[in-house]
Amino acid sequence: MVGSARAAEPAPLSAEPARLAAHSLLIALAEAGSRLVAVGDRGIIVLSDDRGRSWAQAAEVPTDALLTGVCFLDAEHGVAVGHDEVILATADAGRTWRRTHYAPEAQRPLLDVWCGGGGHAIAVGAYSAYFTSEDGGASWTAGKLTAGAADEGAAGGGYHLNRIVPAGASRLYIAGEAGHLYRSGDGGANWRELSSPYEGSFFGVLPLQGEAVLAFGLRGNLYRSEDAGSSWQKIETGTVAMLDGAARFDDAGVAIVGLAGVVLVSHDRGRTFTLVQQSDRAGLSAAVPVGEAELAAVGEDGAKVISLRAAPGGAGAAR
Secondary structure (H helix, E strand, C coil), rough: EEEECCCCCCCCCCCCCCCCHHCEEEEEEEEEEEEEEEEEHHCCEEECCCCCCCCCECCCCCCCCCEEEEECCCCEEEEEEEECCCCCCCECCCEEEEEECHHHHHHEEEEEEEEECCCCCEEEEEEHHHHEEECCCCCEEEECCCHHHHHHHCCCCCCEEEEEECCCCCCCEEECCCCEEEECCCCCCCCCECCCCCCCCEEEEECCCCEEEEEEEEHHEEEEEECCCCCEEECCCCCCEEEEEEEEEECCCEEEEHHHEEEECCCCCCCCEECCCECCCCCCEEEEEEEEEEEEEECCCEEEEEEEECCCCHHCEEE
């Protein structure tokens, strides 16, 4: 097990208070009940209780590492992960955090984390890093994603596992580098490597209704499957920007965000997309719906609310 502080381990550095914390580089975004929680550079964690209109910095975060993933098991209990293989846990909806795993000597970042039921969580990252928790993130066990090539064949010991996302109660997907995609039907106990439609890296997966799922990554590459990833169809995006975040915003609506202020919007369950270019062209990394046609999004310029209604010239409004 890994989780208890080791005798030789230095005391954790803490994120410093920052007046413009909500405008710092933010990488990941999650919902904790009605609260939004975003994580990013130098251990910064910010909270919004008004659906992204205003933000406050978390009171206690025992790391200054770049944080790359966050999820919540319920409205109060959550997990954040990042560089130096750091894992943090909260029991008060993100206001304060404690460090439950830390291994800078491993020299591999954790890139994403999934929170399930019954205290189950999985953290994934570079070089096939794979950790599981059964107690809501209080302790962690190192493991392997046993689905064929995930732990072999790449320099440094394995392919990067970039994103882990749920689809229903027990199905999970992982998006990885070099065209690797994985699916589990039992909450991560077993994984199957999926046929891949291209050899570039995937940075996200978005499950849709039924067996439909989207996978996206480098140079605007976007693919849709109707059979849970057994076969894929390429979707035209009109961009070559990297795509790395996605959200569903109504029964048929899908939004995908990426670098250069790219926001792709679909109203037909991900079959076709329209580019709603953001005028500031700031990179975006994650989004959640906060209104009928609005997203809270985070990225290189921090947090903002984006309208999904195309403005004249094809640009969406952000504030």
